[in-house]
Amino acid sequence: MPCSVPSRGRTSGSDGRMAERFPGTIIVSAVNDPLVEAAHLYKRFDKLQAVDDVSLSIDPGETYGLLGPNGAGKTTAISMIAGLLEPDSGTVTVAGTQIKPRSTQGREAIGLVPQDLAIYPDLSAEENLMFFASLYGMSKRDARARADEVLEVIGLADRRKERTSKYSGGMKRRLNIGIGLLHSPRLLILDEPTVGVDPQSRNAILESVEALSGGGMAVLYTTHYMEEAERLCDRIGIIDSGRVVAEGTTEQLISRVGENDRVRIEVTGSVDAAIGHIRDISGVVEASTEDHAIVVMADDGSRHLPAVINHLVDGGAQVGSIEVTRPDLEAVFLHLTGKALRE
Amino acid sequence: MTRNGRAHVAPKVWTMARYNLVRMFRERINLFFVFIFPVLIIAVLGVQFGEDNAPEVGVAGTGEFVDDAAERLEETGSVEVRRTGVSELEDLVAEDTVTVGVVAPDDASQMLRDDGGVQLRMLLSSTDEAAQIEGVVTRAFESAAVVPSVIGQLRAASGAESGEVAEVVGRTAEALPDIEIERVLPGGEDAEQSFGFEQIAAGMLLLMTFLNTLTGAAALIQSRTYGVSRRMLASPTSVWTIVLGEGAGRWFVGLFQAVYIIVVSAVLFGVEWGDLVSVIVLITVFALVAAGAAMLVGALMHNDEQAAGVTVMIGLGLGALGGTMLPLELFSSTMRAVAHATPHSWALEAFTEVGRRGGTIVDILPQLGVLLAFAVVFLGLAAWRLRVTLTRA
Ligand SMILES: Nc1ncnc2c1ncn2[C@@H]1O[C@H](COP(=O)(O)OP(=O)(O)OP(=O)(O)O)[C@@H](O)[C@H]1O
Numbered sequence: 001m002p003c004s005v006p007s008r009g010r011t012s013g014s015d016g017r018m019a020e021r022f023p024g025t026i027i028v029s030a031v032n033d034p035l036v037e038a039a040h041l042y043k044r045f046d047k048l049q050a051v052d053d054v055s056l057s058i059d060p061g062e063t064y065g066l067l068g069p070n071g072a073g074k075t076t077a078i079s080m081i082a083g084l085l086e087p088d089s090g091t092v093t094v095a096g097t098q099i100k101p102r103s104t105q106g107r108e109a110i111g112l113v114p115q116d117l118a119i120y121p122d123l124s125a126e127e128n129l130m131f132f133a134s135l136y137g138m139s140k141r142d143a144r145a146r147a148d149e150v151l152e153v154i155g156l157a158d159r160r161k162e163r164t165s166k167y168s169g170g171m172k173r174r175l176n177i178g179i180g181l182l183h184s185p186r187l188l189i190l191d192e193p194t195v196g197v198d199p200q201s202r203n204a205i206l207e208s209v210e211a212l213s214g215g216g217m218a219v220l221y222t223t224h225y226m227e228e229a230e231r232l233c234d235r236i237g238i239i240d241s242g243r244v245v246a247e248g249t250t251e252q253l254i255s256r257v258g259e260n261d262r263v264r265i266e267v268t269g270s271v272d273a274a275i276g277h278i279r280d281i282s283g284v285v286e287a288s289t290e291d292h293a294i295v296v297m298a299d300d301g302s303r304h305l306p307a308v309i310n311h312l313v314d315g316g317a318q319v320g321s322i323e324v325t326r327p328d329l330e331a332v333f334l335h336l337t338g339k340a341l342r343e
Numbered sequence: 344m345t346r347n348g349r350a351h352v353a354p355k356v357w358t359m360a361r362y363n364l365v366r367m368f369r370e371r372i373n374l375f376f377v378f379i380f381p382v383l384i385i386a387v388l389g390v391q392f393g394e395d396n397a398p399e400v401g402v403a404g405t406g407e408f409v410d411d412a413a414e415r416l417e418e419t420g421s422v423e424v425r426r427t428g429v430s431e432l433e434d435l436v437a438e439d440t441v442t443v444g445v446v447a448p449d450d451a452s453q454m455l456r457d458d459g460g461v462q463l464r465m466l467l468s469s470t471d472e473a474a475q476i477e478g479v480v481t482r483a484f485e486s487a488a489v490v491p492s493v494i495g496q497l498r499a500a501s502g503a504e505s506g507e508v509a510e511v512v513g514r515t516a517e518a519l520p521d522i523e524i525e526r527v528l529p530g531g532e533d534a535e536q537s538f539g540f541e542q543i544a545a546g547m548l549l550l551m552t553f554l555n556t557l558t559g560a561a562a563l564i565q566s567r568t569y570g571v572s573r574r575m576l577a578s579p580t581s582v583w584t585i586v587l588g589e590g591a592g593r594w595f596v597g598l599f600q601a602v603y604i605i606v607v608s609a610v611l612f613g614v615e616w617g618d619l620v621s622v623i624v625l626i627t628v629f630a631l632v633a634a635g636a637a638m639l640v641g642a643l644m645h646n647d648e649q650a651a652g653v654t655v656m657i658g659l660g661l662g663a664l665g666g667t668m669l670p671l672e673l674f675s676s677t678m679r680a681v682a683h684a685t686p687h688s689w690a691l692e693a694f695t696e697v698g699r700r701g702g703t704i705v706d707i708l709p710q711l712g713v714l715l716a717f718a719v720v721f722l723g724l725a726a727w728r729l730r731v732t733l734t735r736a
């Protein structure tokens with residue numbers, strides 16, 4: 001699981017992984033260089049500073065998530081990284097090549113999946129793939145072979161000959177992703193690929209992204225769904241109003257914010273006697289009552305659960321349903337920006 | 344552009360052109376425009392010029408004199424003669440099918456010889472042409488009457504034998520000098536040819552090729568609104584390659600139609616386009632100019648329906664200004680100068696050079712150069728504009 005990758009200083013993390021994958025190889029320093037390096041990107045539209053000093057780096061095989069609400073600047077940042085938008089200042093390097101809008105250099109390293117569909121509705125999935133394969137300089141034979149593979153991955157092999165205008169929204173999205181994968185880029189950029197997709201297609205998309213990053217592809221993934229970021233991403237940058245306000249693994253981000261688990265236990269009978277004892281448990285930050293329930297905030301909710309229940313039962317209360325809520329990126333985001341991730 | 348990128352330009356342009364055409368023909372109506380429409384144009388040209396639509400003159404009556412007059416009428420080339428009976432002729436003139444009718448007595452030849460005169464009845468239709476034709480018809484019958492009436496007069500005066508007189512007069516008539524008249528317009532142009540089929544056909548061809556190729560603008564706008572153009576730009580493909588690729592499909596179509604019209608009209612109606620190689624090179628370059636204009640419009644406009652209207656206006660406007668509808672000879676000198684701002688006028692000039700003066704490709708190099716410059720400027724502006732549009736958001 002990508003998400004279980006431990007916290008990582010950039011170099012040590014990739015060193016470790018490289019050594020694991022290729023035991024006995026001498027690691028040349030170039031191998032350790034990040035695949036993507038974006039440094040101090042700025043972009044202003046009239047009065048709006050859409051991207052305000054964004055820097056990020058992504059290692060080969062790493063999945064980096066940009067998590068932020070609508071209008072945070074995700075697409076703008078990504079467009080600069082993909083070479084579609086000239087930054088006001090700052091530089092982007094992908095696979096050792098500086099990416100500039102006026103040059104085609106380094107583009108073959110990047111696969112872009114734009115937020116809005118970018119496919120021909122009057123061509124079939126296969127034709128769309130063959131079309132873009134040629135633009136990436138693939139030979140007919142390579143293109144055909146890769147198109148077959150990609151059609152399998154995105155689950156459209158049996159509808160390949162149909163015009164995409166006849167596809168469902170989810171199928172179109174999958175093709176939109178497939179075109180980004182076609183030339184086996186070293187960096188795959190996915191801009192909110194699951195928006196407007198039913199849960200089943202969405203899951204298929206997430207699974208293919210997991211499989212691809214497992215295959216060594218670096219992925220830059222933007223979303224405003226925190227579950228997706230948590231599930232897919234090795235590292236997450238939280239972006240708001242054009243700035244990356246925090247960056248790290250899910251665990252790092254949560255611990256950085258210092259939020260606690262919330263344990264809610266439904267009870268009948270008196271809890272007055274128990275509540276004092278519960279507050280005395282070390283690690284419990286706070287305990288309070290709601291109607292027919294007690295709410296305990298603790299650093300590790302499940303560990304303290306047996307003790308809490310014991311006190312309640314000793315105090316003569318009967319315990320009903322129990323709910324442990326861990327802090328999530330939503331809470332982190334709220335904490336950092338004072339805003340909800342999804343309005 | 345990388346060396347690698349440059350090496351891939353041709354296959355990329357070809358791919359874009361190919362899929363552009365695939366997409367174009369999935370729209371069934373475009374089959375009509377590409378394959379049927381040129382046939383219609385040829386048919387229109389054919390009706391207008393291939394078939395003689397000169398006014399008809401009906402002639403009722405028989406005999407040597409009437410035959411001779413009818414033949415003289417035919418030889419003027421400005422009318423067609425229909426031989427018919429009197430009552431039928433009256434009907435035909437009454438319904439304006441026949442512009443002018445002439446009724447001659449059956450013994451007209453005899454009367455001319457005997458009395459030196461004959462009475463003809465002329466029936467005029469209500470068409471405007473009747474008055475113009477009247478003179479032509481009168482002259483034809485007057486000249487036909489000369490020989491028989493001179494024979495009649497001479498025989499009466501000399502008392503000589505009729506066969507002998509006829510022979511002398513016939514020989515004298517043949518010995519008379521032929522007078523040929525060549526009409527000339529100011530500027531030394533040949534009046535017969537300046538409104539000729541070739542020029543009108545060339546004008547129509549240019550007008551149509553330009554208009555049809557301009558529809559490529561809408562295709563580019565579609566690619567843009569589908570987000571595909573931007574995605575192309577994210578690939579290792581330069582904006583120049585995109586402009587060339589998007590334009591190439593319609594360029595082929597325009598070229599195909601033009602060559603088709605040239606060949607078919609030459610074969611069916613004997614239109615003389617001149618040296619085929621020169622003409623095809625000319626059309627190729629001209630269609631490239633049109634494709635460049637299409638890309639420029641496609642890069643400038645935001646909505647394909649709006650673009651469709653604009654392209655028709657531009658196509659017709661430049662066509663009219665460039666002399667594809669009215670010959671440039673009829674333009675004032677100022678307007679002729681203005682016309683040279685259009686690619687059409689240069690192409691027309693080249694067509695005239697090749698078609699009428701028997702020029703070859705060397706003779707039209709200046710015009711080809713100007714046209715190529717038009718194409719490069721249009722394509723360059725389109726590439727610049729497309730980059731701005733695609734990399735702004
Ligand atoms: N071409 C443009 N001209 C003017 N403003 C723009 C332009 N593109 C983006 N913006 C503005 O920049 C800000 C950032 O937009 P961006 O599309 O990067 O956000 P986002 O994080 O991708 O949002 P979403 O989740 O809705 O896709 C927004 O306020 C947007 O209105």
Ligand SMILES: [Mg+2]
Nearest residue numbers: 074075115191
């Ligand atoms: Mg966006």
